[in-house]
Amino acid sequence: MTTNPHFAGEPGWNQPRKPVLAQTIRPVATAEIAQLVADYARSVGERRRRLFQAAIVFLVAFLLACWAAEVRPITFFTKLPAFGNYIDAIFKLDSGERVWSDPAEWFWGVGTWLRLLGETLVMAYVGTLAGAVIAFALCFTACTNLVRSRWVVLIVRRILEFGRTVPELVFALVFVYAFGLGAVPGVIAIAIHTTGALGKLFAEVIENIDMKPVEGISSAGGTWMQQVRFAVLPQVQSNFLSYALLRFEINVRGAAVMGFVGAGGIGDTLIVSIRKFYYSDVSAILVLLIATVMLIDYGTEKLRHRLIGAERHA
Amino acid sequence: MSITSSSRLRDAILSSQAAIAARHPAHFKPVWHSQVTPALIAAGVIAMFVAGLIYLGFTFDMITRGGNQLLVILGVMLPPTPETMARFLLYLEQLAETLGMAFLGTLGAALLAFPFSFLAARNVVPNWIIHILSRRFLDTIRGVDTLIWALIWINVVGLGPFAGVLAIICSDFGALGKLFSEAIEAIDRKSVEGVLSSGGSDVEAVRFGMLPQVLPVMLSQLLYFFESNTRSATIIGIVGAGGIGLSLSEMIRTLEWQQVSFIILMLLITVSAIDYASTRLRMAIIGPRAV
The missing domain is CATH 1.10.3720.10 (MetI-like)
Incomplete structure (x- = not known):
């Protein structure tokens, strides 16, 4: 086990603690900070690159699927009111009244x-x-x-x-x-x-x-x-x-x-x-x-x- | 693990069983109530089963005749063949269409269910009226089968795979919304409290406290739904909403049994390939524990 360099000088658990933090934490050298920043950038960059690759694969799959399933957004949006009309129509009786106005007629069968x-x-x-x-x-x-x-x-x-x-x-x-x-x-x-x-x-x-x-x-x-x-x-x-x-x-x-x-x-x-x-x-x-x-x-x-x-x- | 029988030990125990029973009578007394109740339940279940068989018109004659007929059909199904190359290409195209429908349907359902599930989760929106209303709404949508949705959407956007996509979106929206909101309700509160106590807003608490916990679960459920949707997308074609089901039902209706078995074979291969791929993906996303 290696000791953390940033906390070098930390007393053991059974020794009396020194009250002032500044004495125990060693100031971090600029070179070390640069190193940390580079490490962080590398690890985040790795994840971002992977996410980006996954996104591209996903996008290609999406476009392929749209093409295969004949997705027609224009038809969808022009016909969308028809869906509302359909839902509206199934809740109307033949007489044009709302179904709940005459439950006996609605549930005739x-x-x-x-x-x-x-x-x-x-x-x-x-x-x-x-x-x-x-x-x-x-x-x-x-x-x-x-x-x-x-x-x-x-x-x-x-x-x-x-x-x-x-x-x-x-x-x-x-x-x-x-x-x-x-x-x-x-x-x-x-x-x-x-x-x-x-x-x-x-x-x-x-x-x-x-x-x-x-x-x-x-x-x-x-x-x-x-x-x-x-x-x-x-x-x-x-x-x-x-x-x-x-x-x-x-x-x-x-x-x-x-x-x-x-x-x-x-x-x-x-x-x-x-x-x-x-x-x-x-x-x-x-x-x-x-x-x-x-x-x-x-x-x-x-x-x-x-x-x-x-x-x-x- | 092993199934070897150390028969000598067993013989010894069995031979002295009477003596053991005499020494510990309390442990060998039959426990009536713990045996009668399950027996009664079992009798009820079986009686209902038999009554159901009679009610639905099962007769011995019918089963034997139907069974023979089925064997004849199975015999005619062999060997599976698409007969012409053109047919084979058509089936491949329809299979692609089926996959596309499953993919887009799952994706669309997820996009709708994701925001809605936060509304339906008790620990995000603690208002019980909203909770009950949104849950009942999801239940209602879920109660209508994909095929029924397909029939409705065919009336709206016409025959074809697009109606199938919309049908899958609708029925899965209900199911995924419920599962997602349950996943959100099952999270560990501590990370949310951590974000809030260090000065985060409610939105930040959802983003940094909840999302990291629920996203892997949701993704895994999504993949599972994609798998099951490839199966259900195959039958949507039976009512005319695109995909391989169209050819399948047509071939069954025209009694082209060899083609039927060929299509079923293609389905089996595709579905197991997707199962395999999505199991691997799920493992990669959430680790082997919850697959």
Whole structure:
């Protein structure tokens, strides 16, 4: 350890301190200051240069993206009032009145819509649960700290990656041809996507556990199954549940658009009313949908906080 | 770590289990309440699952027939091929369009969400009315799926990728705004107090006390969103808002299964390449801990 030259002469911690600072701090030589200034300039210059390079890369990427995505600022600004008009139009009834002046007319189809929303929720529930169970079955074989065979881990991970990379809607599009129109292809699509997404998260949770309990069980002669059941599971279960609940939230949104490709739920009615310009229906369904999503979010958040709280108390 | 079983030890324990149980009866008594509650919950969850399956019209016959049909489709998908070079180039172009949409959508959403998140953070604007209003506003926007936003924007700016960009901006604005404001609320107050106590203004406290703490978190979330947006940008095309989804849904509708599998393959490769790159970038920005 070298002593700081600027504080040479500083007494040790157990010696009586001299009261006057001027005696202990050596005046800094001009050459040293020049050196410090140069060091500072070099280190700041290095950072600035890097930032500048990053900015150029970013700008090029931005321009390329604008070109690729056919961004048309002029169209955007000329059409922007149309967005306002659209939002305005969906909150008007056919008679030209504001929707809230006649809620009965606004929500004329509330019975059907609520039934379809219910179907959407059931789809999300069944899909999430099925996907979570499969993910649970697979995740223990996708982590390097429990499985020694590199091949098993690699293969299971690739399967999970496939499940979560292909969007649910693409699965649904294909499954509609295999299983026919209706909620079934939608649920299977959600389940497969959920398996991929949750399987990865579950495996990551397992890879972060404390290995001591596992070693304890294995050294007492426990089988692999017993290690998983008594050493791994107690450490991960609340995390797993929390992730599954979060996924349920996401899947409710996902299930709501499954109807766009004919795979059940409220999406079918929604896309028809948007495409056919049934303005007030669009806003009514969106209001119901947003309210449902918020309720589900609120409910799962409460549940997750309780889970995390329970873990803390345990 | 190892999974060897020292069977002799286990045999010894198992053979004396009865004796151990007799000596410590209190520890071997089944704990009823801790087993009945989870069992009841599990039974409820399973009952709801089965009821859901029936309600949604799952039948055994349907699953087997659909499964067979799916196997036939999978068989027809092989080998993946774009058939002509022109098609391949078209797919590449649409893939670039998809990436561009994801990039611009994420960027636009971040630019909108960044200032708004300070408004929605309780420790920057301590007014609870503003807090609740801004949070509900973000929740409302977030509650509408990207695809629904895409449909709305198609009505406004017409078919094409630009509608997709605007759709991603809208739906991610809600999500990023919420995440950003939560990141701001989770900061350490000490550096802000440090700036304030040495005479800094409120703006300086935000700039020098808060920003250095939240920027890396925000950047990491942004990269994560870019990743997930490349996935969601692929499906926006299904409703007509540009990108590779346009070709994908068209090929599915015309039952060109080999091309479908080729497009899916291209997607898989692109997404894993982006995952890889963005994981590296996130590591560089915030270190390996929070990836």
